Amino acid sequence: MLDLDLAALRPRLGDRALFPDLEPFAYLNHAAISPPSRLVRAALHRCIDDYAARGAGALLTWLEQRARLRGELAALIGAEFAEIGLTMGTSPGLTAVALGVPWRAGERVVLFEGEFPANVTPWLQAAALFELTPVMLPLADFEASHARGLERLEATLRAGARLVAVSAVQFQSGLRMPVAEIAALAHRYGAELAVDAIQACGVVPIDVRAEGVDYLACGAHKWLMGVEGAGFLYVARERAAALRPATASWLSHEDPVRFLFEGAGHLRYDRPIRARADQVEGSAANLLGHVALAAALAPIRELGVAAIFEHVQGYLDALEGPLQARGFVSRRAPEAAARSGILSVVPPPGVELPGLHRRLLAEGVACTTPDGHLRFAPHWPNDQAEAPRVLAAIDRALAG
Numbered sequence: 001m002l003d004l005d006l007a008a009l010r011p012r013l014g015d016r017a018l019f020p021d022l023e024p025f026a027y028l029n030h031a032a033i034s035p036p037s038r039l040v041r042a043a044l045h046r047c048i049d050d051y052a053a054r055g056a057g058a059l060l061t062w063l064e065q066r067a068r069l070r071g072e073l074a075a076l077i078g079a080e081f082a083e084i085g086l087t088m089g090t091s092p093g094l095t096a097v098a099l100g101v102p103w104r105a106g107e108r109v110v111l112f113e114g115e116f117p118a119n120v121t122p123w124l125q126a127a128a129l130f131e132l133t134p135v136m137l138p139l140a141d142f143e144a145s146h147a148r149g150l151e152r153l154e155a156t157l158r159a160g161a162r163l164v165a166v167s168a169v170q171f172q173s174g175l176r177m178p179v180a181e182i183a184a185l186a187h188r189y190g191a192e193l194a195v196d197a198i199q200a201c202g203v204v205p206i207d208v209r210a211e212g213v214d215y216l217a218c219g220a221h222k223w224l225m226g227v228e229g230a231g232f233l234y235v236a237r238e239r240a241a242a243l244r245p246a247t248a249s250w251l252s253h254e255d256p257v258r259f260l261f262e263g264a265g266h267l268r269y270d271r272p273i274r275a276r277a278d279q280v281e282g283s284a285a286n287l288l289g290h291v292a293l294a295a296a297l298a299p300i301r302e303l304g305v306a307a308i309f310e311h312v313q314g315y316l317d318a319l320e321g322p323l324q325a326r327g328f329v330s331r332r333a334p335e336a337a338a339r340s341g342i343l344s345v346v347p348p349p350g351v352e353l354p355g356l357h358r359r360l361l362a363e364g365v366a367c368t369t370p371d372g373h374l375r376f377a378p379h380w381p382n383d384q385a386e387a388p389r390v391l392a393a394i395d396r397a398l399a400g
């Protein structure tokens with residue numbers, strides 16, 4: 001059933017034909033979890049049906065598909081194939097780096113107050129294990145302006161740091177961080193840069209080489225439109241050799257499966273661990289999650305991230321002014337370089353947020369409420385023509 005007419009269903013900006021079962025008329029939750037498209041659902045069916053028919057005999061087919069996925073992810077962020085490892089989400093990638101950097105006791109790691117915890121907890125764990133000093137900088141300086149944030153960061157880096165960890169886009173305010181400038185500063189003072197890109201990849205253009213990113217971790221279920229429990233890690237080629245394979249396991253070795261296929265005498269534990277990002281692929285993988293991610297990437301590739309970004313800005317422009325006119329305070333940055341796929345607003349005084357959110361959902365508007373904000377996050381299938389209906393629903397929800 002799901003396979004019918006898929007070839008005819010080309011993705012088009014503002015067209016949700018690939019999401020026929022989506023209930024809310026305005027699905028503005030791509031910063032939380034994206035619904036799977038018909039392409040994703042069909043790919044998952046194909047994969048599971050193949051395993052149902054062939055069991056282990058299906059493995060090779062889907063291993064090849066995973067290899068293609070690595071290449072596609074590399075192309076998406078301007079990396080090389082060998083710089084990508086498939087993971088089960090953002091956190092496993094960040095954790096592999098946090099445990100793998102060859103820290104020396106006393107080194108400083110720069111974090112930001114207000115980040116999503118996935119980009120704080122792994123670094124604090126590393127700090128506890130390796131006797132590091134975490135330094136928390138406020139995001140408020142970057143919210144005031146990129147220039148002010150960079151000034152404050154430089155002052156901190158002057159006192160020394162081993163690594164800076166930042167999200168490319170802040171989950172709460174939608175602030176897009178000046179990743180290239182942060183990388184340049186970090187490198188000037190001898191530090192490395194790790195980026196949590198889950199709120200950016202798929203909607204905000206990223207080029208790890210041009211921007212000078214050392215490590216980047218991402219999950220599949222938001223702007224990449226895959227499902228939960230999948231993701232990838234980028235490790236810059238020149239950083240890979242120094243990274244300790246702290247989370248390696250049996251599939252992290254060179255030639256890891258020879259002992260299973262080539263007769264007796266190949267069972268060894270001393271084969272080198274791959275000094276590449278794919279050392280994180282240490283165990284039987286979340287195959288279905290990676291199949292979903294591969295299928296989800298196809299429309300993003302076809303439409304192009306730059307075009308998706310512009311499309312989403314048009315939608316957010318249509319919401320932002322009218323929301324401000326209704327007394328909401330917008331957290332969206334004035335300059336385009338600091339904008340993302342997220343429009344977060346603080347409700348007018350006296351409006352109870354959980355109630356407003358509940359009434360909006362009942363009206364068919366799906367959004368989220370991170371830490372006191374109402375967060376709208378449309379993606380390529382959202383049509384700007386939804387915006388007046390969203391505003392009418394907000395008026396009713398405010399009245400109700």
Ligand SMILES: Cc1ncc(COP(=O)(O)O)c(C=O)c1O
Nearest residue numbers: 089090091116118167171198219
């Ligand atoms: C900035 C950010 N990082 C990470 C995550 C999730 O991390 P993971 O993929 O490990 O679940 C989220 C949201 O869930 C997020 O907003």
